[in-house]
Each structure stands twice: as structure tokens, then as C-alpha cells.
Amino acid sequence: MKKDDFLKLGLDDEIAKKCEAASLEELKEYIPKSRFDEVNSAKKKFESDVKDRDKQLEDLKKSTGNIEDLKKQIESLQKENKEKAEHYELEMQKLRVDTKIESTLSNFGARNIRSVKALLDGVDKFKFDKDGNIEGLEDQIKQIKKSDPYLFANNDTSSVKGVKPVESTAEAKSVDVNNMTYSELVSYMSNNPDFKLNN
Template sequence: MKKDEFVKLGLDEETAQKCADASAEELKGFIPKSRFDEVNTEKQRLETTLKERDTQLEILKSSNDDVAALKQQIETLQQENRLKEQEHAKEIRQMQRVEVDNELLSAAKAKNKKALSGLLDEIDDAVELEEYRKQRQQQIDALKKSEETNFLFQEENKKISLKGASLGESGVDPTGQPVDVSKMTYDQLCEYYSQQ
């Protein structure tokens, strides 16, 4: 957590800074879940690809066909492998985009991420991740400002200040005499409490 988050929880500035430093120190050895998922998916894909290529080589070894047929079979296998690579790159790109969406919606304090993600426009697949992040942030900001969708975001915590008598204090008028609020009219009570 960051310092301002600790302050929002009610800690003083010094304690909040110490907690933020301790939190940052604790998280130094960790990697984000999105990066873990990306690497794990890549590892599984590579293992599957290796098994497929071994199988393909065994088929080619056992083949007693002529050279032209073998060349054709190799070209077909290479084309299939290229298509699989493209599909895998698309999966990774989609995982990264979903993670960006979740991160931006969390930062915008979305009440319901699924509902909001349905309102977001599609962004071209050719767009790089940083540009995607910028475009998505613009869309989220527009939804946050719109009167039709701003209720889907949590409002910032605003401190409410109330004027009037404080709990535990006795009612005393400016002259030092006790005040009997039971004999006051509503307008007099409002005036009395607004001056406190």
C-alpha cells in the first residue's frame, strides 16, 4: 500500500510513511500476477510446441516417401506452426489488455468492473500496449465524467463537517449561563447550533 492509502485509513503522516516503506520493502521480491500468468502460459505453450515438433520429426523419420512429398509435408508443418505462434501471441496480448483494463478500472474505483468493461469501446489489435493503456484511460475518464455512467464509480470520500453541539459538552450560552434547548423553537435551535 502507498502512504496516501494508509493516511485514508486514519494513520498519521509519520506512521503512514513507515507502513508504506515496510510494504514496499516486503513486495520487492514479488512479481505481479499478470506477469506470472504470462510466463506460465508461455512455458506451457513451449512444452506443448516441443512435444508437437518431436512428433512431427518422428513422422518425418519414419516416412519413406520421395523427397518432394517430404518437402511438401515440411512446408505444411511449418505453416501450421506459424499459425499457432500467431494465435499464442494474440492470447498473450489479450491477457495483457485484460490486466490493463482491470488495473485502470480499479484505480478509477469502479463499482462493477464487468458492467463497465461492457461499456468500453474495442481498440484495434495492432495498437501497442502503451497506446492501448492511453486510449483505455481516456474511455474510462469519459465514462467517469458522463452523467449517465458516473454512478458506476465510487465517489471520493468527502469529509462532512457538522456544526452544532458536540457530544459530551454541556450547552452553555456565551454569557456562561446553561441553555435550555427544550424551550426553543426550531428556528431558534437552528440559529443556536449554527453559532456553536
């Protein structure tokens, strides 16, 4: 979470800075789920391909017959493997594009990535440029952000105005947040939505 997010939760500036620093430290080793899915998919595909190749080799060992039949069988297997490799490469390209779209939408503050993604034109034709970005993606997102700002969190429409926060309970007032770790503070605040820090 960013400092602004903590300030919106009612933390004072100093504690918000500490919480932001703790949050960034905690996320250093974090691997985005989309990247994990990409690597996991590649691993599963590799394992599946190895099993297929092993089975093909075993079948070839067991087969008896003339050289021409074996050659035809090998050619057939090579063609089948080439088609599988091409199909896999298309699937991985689609996964890389989806991962990039989702991370870009997240960086733009999309509230619901799936909803905003549905508004993008030509997703199936997106291609990467030399810098590893998707051509035209950011322009489309900026247009959507301009036409439908409520879909994004970092707009003025994201905060409700005119609402008075509920007063803290006596028990909540007695809590000393200065001695809490970042995780404890986040947990406490999510379990006590009425809690507000005194400035």
C-alpha cells in the same frame, strides 16, 4: 496500501506513514498477477510447441517413402506451424491488451475491473501506441469515471458520511501497535474491525 488508506482505518499520521513505507517495501519484489499470467501462458505455449515439433520430427523419421511424399509432409507441417504461430501471436496480443487495460483501470482506482472493462468501447480493436499505452483508453476511463463515479474508489462517493465508529473494546485499547510489524498490524486490524487507534 497508501497513507490515505491507513488514515481511513483510523491510524494517526505518523503510524500511517510508517505503514505506507512498510507496504511499499513489501511490494518492491511483487510481480502483478496479469504479468505472471502473460509469462506463464508464453511458457506453456513454448513447451507445447516443443512437444509438437518433437512429435513431428519423430513421425518424419519413421516415415518411409519417396522424396515427393516427404516434401509434401514437410510443407504441410510448415504451414500448420505457421498457422499455430499466427494464432499464438494473436492470443498473446489479446493478453497484453487485457493486462494493460486491467493495470490502467487499477491505477484509476476501479472498484471492480471486470465491470468497468465491460463499459469500454472497442476493446477488441485496441492497439498500443509508440509509448506502450493503449490509444484512447485513458480518455474512455475518464469519461466513465465522470459518468459513473461510484465505480471508482478514489471519489467522494467512496466514503460513507455520517457514520459514527463503534467504540473500541477494553481489550483492543490495551494493544500496543507500536511494537507490531506491518503484517501483524494489518492482520490485527482485519480481525478486530472495531479497533481504532488513539490519536
